[in-house]
Structure formats: structure tokens, C-alpha cells
Amino acid sequence: xxxxxxxxxxxxxxxxxxxxxxxxxxxxxxxxxxxxxxxxxxxxxxxxxxxxxxxxxxxxxxxxxxx
Numbered sequence: 339x340x341x342x343x344x345x346x347x348x349x350x351x352x353x354x355x356x357x358x359x360x361x362x363x364x365x366x367x368x369x370x371x372x373x374x375x376x377x378x379x380x381x382x383x384x385x386x387x388x389x390x391x392x393x394x395x396x397x398x399x400x401x402x403x404x405x
Contacts (some may be wrong), residue, residue, distance in 0.1 A: 342396065345372035350379030351403065357385055359394045368395050379403040 345367030349360045357380075364375040375393055378400040380386050390397050 341372050342373040343371060344374040344376050345370070346376040348378060350377070350381065351388065355381065357388060361389060364389065364397075368393055374398055 342381065346363070347363040348366070349356055349363070357369045360377055360380075365387075366379060367375060368398050372395065374396050376387075377389055378397040380401050382401070386399050386401060389399070
């Protein structure tokens, strides 16, 4: 059965707001075979643009989460 593998870098959900580390994790997931990359909790549109520019797979995000 075909499926898509989504890999999540949850840095911003767990109190580690490090965009460079988030991107490094997403790139590693991509190299490992993930089809979709997910970075929930990014703080703003610039962070989303940066992530999208730095990875080679579709990106799913949720912006503006807090607490």
C-alpha cells in the first residue's frame, strides 16, 4: 500500500525556538526519506519562508501557537 511519510521537527512546541536546528532536522528527515516535512509552531511568516527555501520537500506548518 502506498503512503506518505511526514516527519515533524517540534522544536517550537517544546521550548526550543531554534530555526537553524529545526531546518537541520527537517533536512535530515528529507534525506532519510520523508515525503512531507512538518514544523509546527513557527513564529512568523519569515520563518516559514526560510524553512520552505531551505528544504526540498513540501512543508506543512502551524503558525502562532503558544503555551
